[in-house]
Amino acid sequence: MTDKPRIDYVALGFTALERGDCQEAVNIFRRAQETGPTARSFVGLGLAFHRLGDPPAARWAFAKALDLEPADRDANEWIERIGRPAVPARTSGGRGCRFRAGEDFLQIKENGSWRRFFIKGINLGLGLPGYFPGEYPIHRETYRRWFRLMGELGVNSLRVYAVQSPGFYEALADHNEQGGRLFLFQGIWLELPEDGDFRGRDFLAYAHRQIREAVDAVCGSADFPERPGLPHGSYRRDVSPWTAAYVVGREWESCAVRAFNGRHGRKRGGFAGQFLKVDDGLPFEQWAAETCDYLQSYEHATYGCTHPVTTINWPTLDPMTHPSESTYEEGLIRQGFQVNVDVCNEDEDVETFDPARIASRQGAGFFATYHVYPYYPDFLNNDFLDADNPYREYLKRLRRHHGRQPVVIAEFGVPSSREATHWQRDGWHHGGHDEISQGKINGHMMEAIRDAGLAGGMLFSWFDEWFKRNWVFLPYELPAERNPFWFNHQDAEQTYGLMAAYPGYPGKVVTLAGRREEWRDAIHLQEKRGGGLLHRFGDGRDGARTLVRLSARHDEGFFYLCLETAEPVDFNAAHYLIGLDTCGTKAGETLLPFGTNARSPLGLTFLIHLAGEGTSRILVSRFYDKYLNEGLPVRPVPSDTGEWVVMQNITNHRRISKDGSRFYPSRVFSMSGLRFGSLDPRSPRFDSLADWHVSGTLMELRLPWGLLNVTDPSSRQVLWMAEQGSKTRTTDGIAAIACSYRPSGEGLAARPTGGRTNLADALPAGLGPDAIRRYQWEGWNHPLYHTYLKRSYYLYRDVLDRMPE
DSSP, X not given: OOOXXXXXXXXXXXXXXXXXXXXXXXXXXXXXXXXXXXXXHHHHHHHHHHHTTOHHHHHHHHHHHHHHOTTOHHHHHHHHHHOOOOOOOOOOSOOOOOXXXXXXXXXXXXXXXXXXXXXXXXXXXOOOTTOOGGGOOOOHHHHHHHHHHHHHHTXXXXXXXXXOOHHHHHHHHHHHHTTOOOEEEEEEOOOXXXXXXXXXXXXXXXXXXXXXXXXXXXXXXXXXXXXXXXXXXXXXXXXXXXXXXXXXXXXXXXXXXXXXXXXXXXXXXXXXXXXXXXXXXXXXXXXXHHHHHHHHHHHHHHHSOOOOEEEEEOGGGOSSOOTTOOOHHHHHHHTTOOOOTTSOOOOSSSOOOOGGGEEESSTTOBOEEEEOBTTXXXXXXXXXXXXXXXXXXXXXXXXXXXXXXXXEEEEEOOOOOSSBOSOOTTSOOSBOOOHHHHHHHHHHHHHHHHHTTOSEEEESOXXXXXXXXXXXXXXXXXXXXXXXGSOOTTOGGGOOOSEEEEESSSSOSOOSSOOGGGGTTOEEEEEOOSOOOSOOOOSSOHHHHOEEEEEEEEOSSEEEEEEEESSOOOTTTOEEEEEEEOSXXXXXXXXXXXXXXXEEEEEESEEEEEOSTTTOEEEEEGGGOTTTTTTSOOOOOEEOSOOEEEOEEEEEOOEEOTTSOOEEOOEEEEOOBOOBOBSOTTSTTBOTTOOEEEETTEEEEEEEGGGGTEEEGGGTEEEOOOSSSOOEEEOOOEEEEEEEEOBOSSTTOBOOOSSSSOOSEEESGGGOGGGOOEEOOOOOSSOOEEEEEOHHHHHHHHHHHTSOO
């Protein structure tokens, strides 16, 4: 393999600073330090932190620079300039409370009177590329920029899941004081009790501490020390005037709620607190009311007013019955399987939590909150197969159950991932959407929320988070602790954002636009140096079959290939095969398909077939396919039988109705089809899901790492399941071959040449074993990325603009 030109990450980091991309610059300077820290890299990191509004972090970075070079002039000047800023004293007294839960909607007090407040919100996470949420990587100036963009989007509300770093509240206060209008729904994250007892002394102490810390942070009256997985610092900006409500907890798991109710004999009872009450509630409903009442009681006693409060619910625990949804156990028993009924499975319609039983006695009140996506659980489709709009019909049922109690949909949305991971009747799948479809479907859901008479909705989410994992791909994203370091375009959980966090800086490494300069620094895996075709047909189109070069490059999300021909690509004259050996072993398939009568000099795990728009695809060796080998060790084995298969994933398992009278089929999606298009927004063929593109003599491919069974490119891990124990191995790189053939005109098979093979050309020449090169890359611990607003941002903005508050 020829050496790839090394990137000067320090210089790139300073370029990012010049462009104002200070948040991205943090990762770039840290990437530079992976190969050896230098004073210059720490000076750059300090400047990034300083411009992001984080003086302590900046001072630390400049001090690290001085440890390496005590005479560094820039570090000395900046550490002196920053100094040690004094922390203002806490303020006491009342705080601002402008919201209450009214009939049907929340209400806001403006100009001395109460009026309806229809929530047009968005959810904001913490998981920037390279980080888990508990690392709190986002800084004040990034929040300021984002809040401005949110305002331009047209949202009036912002929901966070836990207490944020002080810079978040400083930026929110600045935004609203300077004319913005963005109200906070402050989440209070609660883990489940380890012993399952929500009333346990230790768990109650933990929950109450989380509540007090959230209220104090919102009111600008808190100091938190450094603690693993939690924010720290001094909180002095009071954002209570711009706080709409508190959101206690998370999606409560069915098994946990069921066990707690069972622990207390499912005994119904009441609770009458200072601010909230519940009548005839199950034990968990009583606990939820008590916990929310504790929040309002603490807020009132400490700060003199209350905000509305809610806790999270979701369809899994909704108070309605769903006839299409039998339990996991019932479904298997009806199909003849034996089931261990002593294990609690996360069934979707077994336990209930009914927030409608919680009512206000005084103060700002309580409202119901649900996370409702259109594709999960399955009963959101199967209960409403004959409805015009299954999603809207479900919301209407929810509205009827809750009467005049406000109901907020605090999470909804669809992702812009390559793959779909759950089916929905109208195509509102869990993934598989380009950016335009994402924006349209998100808009349709928000309109359904409005039309159902609900109190508003909060779109999930603001930006793409790489640490997240979906159940379909979770077993193949290994090691899990490195998930934030790379982007899996297949995984729907990573692409909900209206703002993309996309690999590479300052822009896309490859745009699928036929730009030769993007391949200037690529590695030439194969290149023809003299010699002609394996077979000439003499039809005037042999140039389209003549292979010149096969190049490769990569970033944190994709492996890119470029196959170049002597004359412009013509799929009527030529089809092309690219074989990949991703594991670096002798295992894999050697027989090439489509009647080529050719064998690869190395075992191949994947085969790309380029035959034109709509017919091109990537195939996998049968023994390396995750779908066909589910439950078996997935690894390539030596084979010369030509068993190439289409890659698929099962998104929905078969369901059976409660009464056993109706079966709902499983759903399977293909992952093998290659989507034609360009990633250049200016191109008429722009498609954010494009896999490949043709321009003149160039065929370019963008292949997600996960599609190639790479479980973690940052540590070069590929799927390799042993009989017992390990599931991955370290690859020594990717080797590739390429060949062309003349299609017969009937189907995809090769036209006979009369020779030993039916190939027109090949790289390496004659498919000889001596000229195989491997594409190798260095691992990383700090990914490079850039952000941009997706097309869905602008489409969703148009929908919000038509919705009055």
